[in-house]
Amino acid sequence: MMFRATLIALTLSTTPALAQVQIQEVTSPGGLTAWLVEDHSIPFVALDIEFSGAANLDPEDARGATYMMTAMLEEGAGGLTARDFAAATESLATYFEFDSYRDSIIVTAQMLTQNRDEAADLLRLALIEPSFGEAAIERVRAQILSGIDSDQNDPGEIASEAFYSMAFQGHPYAHQTEGTVESVLALTRDDLVDAHQNALTRDRVFIGAAGDITPDELGILLDTLLDDLPENGTPSPGPANYQLEGGLTVINYPTPQSTALFGHEGIERHDPDFFPAFVLNQILGGSNFRSRLMQEVRVERGLTYGIGTFLSLLDHEPLMLGQFSSSNELVAEAIDVLRAEWADIAENGVSAEELAAAQLYLTGSYPLRFTGNDTLAAIMARMQSDNMPIDYVNTRNDQVMAVTQQDIARTAARLMDPDALHVVVVGEPVGLEDGG
Amino acid sequence: MLRFAFVALSGLIALTGPTRAADVSEFTLDNGLQAIVIEDHRAPVVVHMLWYRVGAADEPPGESGIAHYLEHLLFKATETLENGEFSEIVEANGGSDNAFTSWDYTGYFQRVASDRLGLMMQMEADRMRNLLLTEDDIETERSVVLEERAERTETSPGALLGEQMSATLYQAHPYRIPIIGWRHEIEQLGRDEIFDFYHRFYAPDNAILIVAGDVTPDEVQALAEIHYGPIAASNAPRKARPTEPPQIANRRVTYEDPRVSDPYVIRSYLTQPREPGDQETAAALTLLSNVLSHGATGFLPSALQFDEQRALYAAGFYSGTRLDYGEFTIYNVPAPGISLEEAEADLDRVIADFLEMGIDPEQFARLQFQWEASRIYEEDDVGELARTYGNALSAGLSVQDIQEWPEIIAATTPEDVMEAARMVFEGTYHVTGYLTQPATEEATE
Numbered sequence: 001m002m003f004r005a006t007l008i009a010l011t012l013s014t015t016p017a018l019a020q021v022q023i024q025e026v027t028s029p030g031g032l033t034a035w036l037v038e039d040h041s042i043p044f045v046a047l048d049i050e051f052s053g054a055a056n057l058d059p060e061d062a063r064g065a066t067y068m069m070t071a072m073l074e075e076g077a078g079g080l081t082a083r084d085f086a087a088a089t090e091s092l093a094t095y096f097e098f099d100s101y102r103d104s105i106i107v108t109a110q111m112l113t114q115n116r117d118e119a120a121d122l123l124r125l126a127l128i129e130p131s132f133g134e135a136a137i138e139r140v141r142a143q144i145l146s147g148i149d150s151d152q153n154d155p156g157e158i159a160s161e162a163f164y165s166m167a168f169q170g171h172p173y174a175h176q177t178e179g180t181v182e183s184v185l186a187l188t189r190d191d192l193v194d195a196h197q198n199a200l201t202r203d204r205v206f207i208g209a210a211g212d213i214t215p216d217e218l219g220i221l222l223d224t225l226l227d228d229l230p231e232n233g234t235p236s237p238g239p240a241n242y243q244l245e246g247g248l249t250v251i252n253y254p255t256p257q258s259t260a261l262f263g264h265e266g267i268e269r270h271d272p273d274f275f276p277a278f279v280l281n282q283i284l285g286g287s288n289f290r291s292r293l294m295q296e297v298r299v300e301r302g303l304t305y306g307i308g309t310f311l312s313l314l315d316h317e318p319l320m321l322g323q324f325s326s327s328n329e330l331v332a333e334a335i336d337v338l339r340a341e342w343a344d345i346a347e348n349g350v351s352a353e354e355l356a357a358a359q360l361y362l363t364g365s366y367p368l369r370f371t372g373n374d375t376l377a378a379i380m381a382r383m384q385s386d387n388m389p390i391d392y393v394n395t396r397n398d399q400v401m402a403v404t405q406q407d408i409a410r411t412a413a414r415l416m417d418p419d420a421l422h423v424v425v426v427g428e429p430v431g432l433e434d435g436g
Numbered sequence: 437m438l439r440f441a442f443v444a445l446s447g448l449i450a451l452t453g454p455t456r457a458a459d460v461s462e463f464t465l466d467n468g469l470q471a472i473v474i475e476d477h478r479a480p481v482v483v484h485m486l487w488y489r490v491g492a493a494d495e496p497p498g499e500s501g502i503a504h505y506l507e508h509l510l511f512k513a514t515e516t517l518e519n520g521e522f523s524e525i526v527e528a529n530g531g532s533d534n535a536f537t538s539w540d541y542t543g544y545f546q547r548v549a550s551d552r553l554g555l556m557m558q559m560e561a562d563r564m565r566n567l568l569l570t571e572d573d574i575e576t577e578r579s580v581v582l583e584e585r586a587e588r589t590e591t592s593p594g595a596l597l598g599e600q601m602s603a604t605l606y607q608a609h610p611y612r613i614p615i616i617g618w619r620h621e622i623e624q625l626g627r628d629e630i631f632d633f634y635h636r637f638y639a640p641d642n643a644i645l646i647v648a649g650d651v652t653p654d655e656v657q658a659l660a661e662i663h664y665g666p667i668a669a670s671n672a673p674r675k676a677r678p679t680e681p682p683q684i685a686n687r688r689v690t691y692e693d694p695r696v697s698d699p700y701v702i703r704s705y706l707t708q709p710r711e712p713g714d715q716e717t718a719a720a721l722t723l724l725s726n727v728l729s730h731g732a733t734g735f736l737p738s739a740l741q742f743d744e745q746r747a748l749y750a751a752g753f754y755s756g757t758r759l760d761y762g763e764f765t766i767y768n769v770p771a772p773g774i775s776l777e778e779a780e781a782d783l784d785r786v787i788a789d790f791l792e793m794g795i796d797p798e799q800f801a802r803l804q805f806q807w808e809a810s811r812i813y814e815e816d817d818v819g820e821l822a823r824t825y826g827n828a829l830s831a832g833l834s835v836q837d838i839q840e841w842p843e844i845i846a847a848t849t850p851e852d853v854m855e856a857a858r859m860v861f862e863g864t865y866h867v868t869g870y871l872t873q874p875a876t877e878e879a880t881e
Contacts, residue, residue, distance in 0.1 A: 302577065
């Protein structure tokens with residue numbers, strides 16, 4: 001018992017040291033803005049360059065164009081074939097990644113200090129002068145089609161496609177970013193050139209940088225990379241208008257374990273109740289064992305390996321979503337528990353102990369995020385695309401601590417709606433009927 | 437074009453300036469606990485890891501999955517902590533924690549503010565010996581483990597083929613059993629077996645402590661003496677594992693599953709792992725896997741994906757950081773319209789071409805430069821570096837072996853790599869696996 005008392009005393013006696021990160025705003029000679037954490041202890045720099053818009057910008061007759069365009073950026077540029085380009089990155093030991101999502105394209109790079117200028121020239125070629133060669137188009141097209149085919153055999157992807165297509169009819173969110181087999185087969189080189197012109201533009205770029213680089217050097221680097229991009233492209237689409245009603249959708253797929261995706265409308269980051277919602281989500285289904293859903297569905301009943309919820313901050317319609325997998329015989333019981341927890345938190349909010357524990361975790365873990373050049377660059381790019389102020393890192397914990405039980409009760413009553421909760425189940429669930 | 441031809445040559449000079457290996461130090465407590473400290477003072481964060489030199493390959497026959505099942509149960513009640521309280525305390529301190537199991541090790545870690553290190557050690561030392569393991573906890577957690585097996589393995593045709601491949605590649609050695617265990621054996625595991633396994637293997641002389649982050653070796657040693665020092669050694673060394681008989685035949689496995697999207701062919705060879713004081717062959721195999729597979733310029737993707745466009749993906753990999761055996765694997769995911777038999781023939785043909793043509797010296801120099809550069813990049817994530825050390829130490833290597841590895845890689849020549857290639861591809865029996873949809877009438881339409 002002594003041991004126990006000591007642990008608790010330690011837990012409450014001190015709060016962890018605050019992050020000592022200094023974020024500088026850098027403006028390049030050409031007028032681009034970036035956030036930088038300058039740290040010369042390891043001789044490389046990490047960049048994270050986010051372009052908002054992405055798959056949302058695809059025209060209706062060219063679904064998947066932005067996705068394929070992004071995949072093609074490393075497939076040859078400026079007279080270099082894909083293999084020449086790869087060999088050049090290898091000889092510099094520089095690493096580039098090009099990823100596209102619903103709302104954004106994210107380009108990341110790591111460059112050694114000793115050959116940073118050459119690495120930047122290479123990345124510039126990929127961003128500004130991609131070749132979109134015919135052979136490369138066919139190779140990437142085959143890979144994307146194979147990915148779409150795999151998705152059709154992946155219960156999580158099947159659930160996601162069903163949820164988004166029902167929730168967002170008439171909006172680009174209704175479509176998978178990769179497009180469909182038909183749309184991908186129909187994509188032409190012109191579609192890729194258009195997607196490139198429309199998606200990679202200077203007015204929708206957000207940049208984070210961390211590591212061995214000075215503000216002046218970073219400014220010059222960014223102008224090298226991005227100066228030749230068009231100023232602006234296709235405007236983003238309007239609000240997505242969530243249309244899915246509460247209920248259950250069962251998609252039969254022969255597999256021993258069912259996958260469930262569930263949710264309804266969420267809350268915007270700039271909503272005054274965002275922080276109460278953020279803490280509420282942590283308590284209900286946040287990323288740890290303590291959450292109510294992990295306790296009730298996994299720890300108490302053994303119905304799943306993992307269950308979680310998250311606030312999905314889509315640009316055009318925020319969602320409150322969650323996901324888990326359970327054996328076909330257990331999934332109905334797991335959904336009953338889920339619905340009961342959803343209703344309970346909507347009606348009763350959270351206890352003082354739950355709130356205190358969540359605040360302790362959220363504020364204590366926050367400073368621990370700020371390590372590693374790649375991570376820092378990513379955090380800073382996301383903060384800017386989320387329109388956060390540069391001093392957010394210093395105020396965020398205060399905003400978490402300011403949340404009260406009453407704030408959560410008010411927000412829960414507004415956000416958590418058991419009647420609106422829609423569950424999509426993919427598998428061969430026992431005792432579940434569509435629409436039930 | 438010219439400019440990058442120039443870069444490709446000039447970029448091959450060595451890194452400018454010395455690579456400074458991260459500060460790593462080592463000590464051992466009187467009770468046999470080995471400890472490694474990796475310093476990184478950029479942020480007030482520490483990763484605390486405890487690795488046990490026990491894994492799925494140490495399970496008694498018929499009790500597959502026990503090492504991993506026990507890993508789950510370590511988060512349950514001890515004599516002083518309630519069920520789940522371990523993680524609650526970690527979280528209350530802003531930390532995150534988890535655990536992992538492999539064939540050769542079981543590891544536990546927390547990532548917390550560096551001033552919480554003592555608390556983590558106190559709790560980790562507690563659950564080394566004082567776990568209660570109630571029947572109730574064991575039963576509920578069995579269901580969680582079976583759900584994990586369903587999620588990771590049974591919903592994935594590729595993972596199911598992987599199990600069949602391992603069970604065929606190894607004829608006697610326990611690397612043949614899945615880490616998570618066979619379902620029918622997990623269903624039968626009871627408290628007595630789990631408790632015996634725990635008591636036998638969870639002891640300081642069977643563990644490795646790794647602390648990485650904003651700490652000094654002196655602080656870590658002082659805390660380790662306080663928290664781990666009082667625990668008695670078990671003096672129960674790991675039992676020798678069964679060894680493989682000489683392999684005298686190639687074997688084939690075909691796994692059919694209607695959920696398969698992209699059929700593929702995969703081939704595995706039993707090889708040497710990294711051996712203490714003798715890592716040259718493993719270094720050559722590591723570079724062989726890079727030469728064959730790395731990016732768009734690897735021999736396999738370059739031939740099959742780029743020149744011929746007969747593959748969606750073709751590559752290979754070497755798993756060498758293991759206690760008893762290494763594996764070298766190659767695979768080919770053919771383009772639509774190409775059968776698995778043709779895909780296998782393509783692999784054979786391209787490997788034969790490789791053995792004939794040898795290694796492009798420019799590619800080899802680029803790969804060597806990337807290995808050098810990786811020593812810069814890896815310093816950015818000491819948590820990952822901690823994992824690299826834990827993995828290698830539990831595979832029987834020493835700190836010296838780990839630190840000499842980059843030099844051994846650098847000293848490896850294209851001739852060494854070709855010799856390793858001939859050893860694998862011309863001198864080793866193998867297992868070839870097909871992953872495919874069941875043959876149906878529709879499929880031939």
